[in-house]
Amino acid sequence: MTETMANKATSIDTTDTTRILMCAPHHYDVDYVINPWMEGNIHRSSRDQAETQWQKLHDVLKEYAVIELIEPKPGWPDMVFTANAGLILGDRVVLSRFFHEERQGEEPHFQKWFEDNGYTVYVLPKGLPFEGAGDALFDRGGGWLWAGYGFRSELDSHPYLAKWLDVEVLSLHLVDSRFYHLDTCFCPLQGGYLLYYPGAFDAYSNRLIEMRVPADKRIAIDEVDAVNFACNTVNIDRTVVMNKATESLKQRLDELGFTVIETPLTEFLKAGGAAKCLTLKMSEPRSIETQTSTVQSRVIHLEGHLLDSGLVNRALDTIVSGGGSFQVLSFDLGKQRQDSSVAEVKVIAPDVTVMDDIMGQLIDLGAASLPREAQPAELEPVVQNGVAPDDFYVTTIYPTEVLIGDRWIKVKGQRMDGAIALSQTDSGPVASCKLLRDLEIGESVVVGSRGIHTIRELASLKSKKADEFSFMGAGVSSERRVELVVEQIAWDLRRIRDRGGKVVVTAGPVVIHTGGSEHLKQLIRGGYVHALLGGNAIAVHDIEQAMLGTSLGMDMKRGVSVHGGHRHHLKAINTVRRHGSIAKTVEAGELTSGVMYECVKNNVPFSLAGSIRDDGPLPDTKMDLIEAQADYARLVEGADLILMLSTMLHSIGVGNMTPSGVKMVCVDINPAVVTKLSDRGSVESTGVVTDVGLFLSLLVHQLSKLTGQYAPVDVLN
Structure with missing residues (x-):
């Protein structure tokens, strides 16, 4: 902080007269690009026209306020935008720390002017951007300070404002780069009214505005007014001075008792500024009771x-x-x-x-x-x-x-x-x-x-052991060779089985329709599956195929519908219900093959979760959702790998109840399914976009080829 001069008390005007600092545009030009408005306008501004427009604004404001001037300095074309010099309250000023180096040279000139005029100057830490009254505006009703951040000013500057100016600070996040300063899209008006463009702010900031400013005092403008910088307005009592406004906005302001004065400032719009940017108000009312920062x-x-x-x-x-x-x-x-x-x-x-x-x-x-x-x-x-x-x-x-x-x-x-x-x-x-x-x-x-x-186990760049599994990173494998992914999965399945680990399969009825049941049966017989999760449908279609040779009435060998085949799945359900369970049907000798048969014969536990669309259902199907979820969680516990085969809902459900550290492979012809599982965030998950029957065929074939350290206990036929 720079100490004030001894005569500051006589230099500061303590009357109610509005005082404004301006800087003539003698050196103004668009020399560089530091905001979207400058794009395409390098050296396209007319200085003569800028002088004329600035002088007209000066003359208009002079009718309502005392205008003080700071001398423009060569080499600093944006000094004309005095709103960015600092933030003034009483005899204190927080000096700006410009974000872009193109404007940082203005700081000592503004600091000297403030000190020469008796202000106590507060200087923010180096490297902490804050761009003055361009990003900090006092409310005209509640007395707090609205402070913007996101493009030019840092949020971390706001506690300093609260402390040095003894004011409550409400932080607003700017998200549209066209409105890089708060005063380009936000203007508190006399009587607690607020002129603003909601599209410039994030949802939180809009909610904060709505919480603090009553609906009847919020004047939300459309984009057409926003891009003409209608919010970049100088407000003195009930007069608003701006570049341009639509007839509807002018009518709204007139109905609220405001007099609108338009004065063209098109030359300054080329640099991203208008009336408010060209002025720094040096007199602010103090009606503040709470002096806090919520940052x-x-x-x-x-x-x-x-x-x-x-x-x-x-x-x-x-x-x-x-x-x-x-x-x-x-x-x-x-x-x-x-x-x-x-x-x-x-x-x-x-x-x-x-x-x-x-x-x-x-x-x-x-x-x-x-x-x-x-x-x-x-x-x-x-x-x-x-x-x-x-x-x-x-x-x-x-x-x-x-x-x-x-x-x-x-x-x-x-x-x-x-x-x-x-x-x-x-x-x-x-x-x-x-x-x-x-x-x-x-x-x-x-x-x-x-x-x-x-606790996140981030992927290491260190060399992996020869037998360590890697899925080529998380994500959806739609472009990769399926054979290569299958080779890696087969390697891990063999390793998990041989060390006594646990593999859980979640499967849908598509496995049966595509002919994948023959391969899934071999995986179960070979000791590669330690729990099976699914719905009522996979069991029904598997049992139908085993008993009647059809799946949903289609002959699986010939690929044609069978007369009366649409009733086959109900006959299969009825048979199992007669015996009381799938296991009892196997014991009775009526179910002699299929995926469910292999689960029973090889003591592989299974859980079937029902839904509203299920026929029957089978006696084993859990129609109580909570009971089914708990049973799924029980079987998932301790799993090393989960193989998800063409079942969207069951795969997503299992994924949500599975902790990190469990490898997951989701196979589906629909990329949306595998993307959903990949998006859950596990670095140990992958998706394979392919036909599930083809995938299982390749997997069984690859397992039969593995020799050496992980030689098969049972050769797959």
């Missing part, structure tokens, strides 16, 4: 192969798209290619709600608060069985820890879309991932985002 900040820690994995870019994009800002405090790339990277990033958000939203997404990415910044998790009690408190933390597939007191506790039963429930035991608190329906009175639930971090 929040936290430090996160990122570690891993940050550049190769794209994690650091995703984290920073998450912060900005979520309505926040950031500062990279440190970034160590490591010295060797295989070294991990470490970054510390300061996250800034306009309030605690936005911060919690951003932190929740960052936690999902694997970002953790540093120990010195970490605060214990916030807990709220369950007051109604099956209902979580508001703002409960929603879990992901990744292993999670919560900070309870001074102790990090690992969450048990990790899965997606649950809540973290805390219960007390004799050995201390226990944190568990629970579905909402399973929450009980007496438990506490983690809310917000404090004291939480996920």
Whole structure:
């Protein structure tokens, strides 16, 4: 901060007279491009025309205010836009820190003028952009300060404004690059009215505006007025001076008691400015009672192969798209290619709600608060069985820890879309991932985002062992050779089986229709399947084929419909219902082949989840949704790999209840299905876009070829 001169008290006008600072455009030109309006306008502005337009604006404003001038300096063509010089309140001014170097040379000239005129000048830390009254506007009704960020000013500057000017600051996130300063799309008017363009702001900012400004005082303009900078208006009492406005906007303002004065400023629009940009109001009323800033900040820690994995870019994009800002405090790339990277990033958000939203997404990415910044998790009690408190933390597939007191506790039963429930035991608190329906009175639930971090195993660049499986990275494999993907999957299936691991298959009826059942049966006989999940349909069609040679009435060998075949699936269902279960039908000798037969004979557990469209259903089908989900979760537990075969709903359901660390392969002819599974975020998932029958045929063939260390126990025929 620069101290004021001794005579400042006599230099500051304390009357109610409106005082405005302007700078003549003697050196004005469009010399560079630092906003979209400058594109295509380099040296296309007429200085004579600019002088004429500026003088007319000066003369209009002189009728309503005292105009003071700062001498323009050669080499700084944008000094004419004095709104960006700083932010003034009383005898204090926060000097601007320009974002672009093309304007940074203006700072000492404006600082000298402020000091010479008796202001106390506050200077922000170097490297913290803030562009004065272009991005900070006092409300004319509530007395708070609206402050913009996103393009020219950083969110982290707002706490300084609150402290130095003793004012409440409300932060607004600009998202349209045409409206790079707040004053290009936002103008508080006398009497608490607000002229603004909603399209320039994110959803949070629009909600904040609506919360603070009553509907009858909000004047939302259309794009046609916005691009003519109708919001870039000078408001003095009930007079508004602007470049141009549509008849409808002028009529609306007239109805509200405002006098509109239009004065063309087209030469300055070429540089992205108009009436408000050309003026800096030096007198602001003080009707402020609350002097606070709601801006929040936290430090996160990122570690891993940050550049190769794209994690650091995703984290920073998450912060900005979520309505926040950031500062990279440190970034160590490591010295060797295989070294991990470490970054510390300061996250800034306009309030605690936005911060919690951003932190929740960052936690999902694997970002953790540093120990010195970490605060214990916030807990709220369950007051109604099956209902979580508001703002409960929603879990992901990744292993999670919560900070309870001074102790990090690992969450048990990790899965997606649950809540973290805390219960007390004799050995201390226990944190568990629970579905909402399973929450009980007496438990506490983690809310917000404090004291939480996920453990992410980021892909390593180090050489893998010869037998280590890799799916060529996460994603959808629609262009790759299916044979190559199958070869990798076969290798992993053999390795999992031979070490006593667990493979779960989720399959749909398409497996039967495409002739894939013969190959799936061989996988079951060979010991490669340890649980089967599906719906009523796959079992019905499999049993129909085994008993009657048809699937949905189609002869599977000849590919033609069979007379009366449309009743075959009901006959199959009826037979099983007569015996009471699939296993009893096998025992009775009426079911002698097929996928379900092999499951029974090889002691492979299966679970069939029913739906409203099911015929029958089979006695084994669980028509209670909650019971079916629980049974699926039981069979998924401990899985090393899940093979999802042409069943969208069951695959997505299984994916949501599966923690990270479990490899997943989704095979479907529809790329939307495999994309959905890939989008869940696991780096150990892949999608194969192909016919499932072909895929299973290739898989069985590849398994039969494997020799050596993983020689088959049972040769597949």
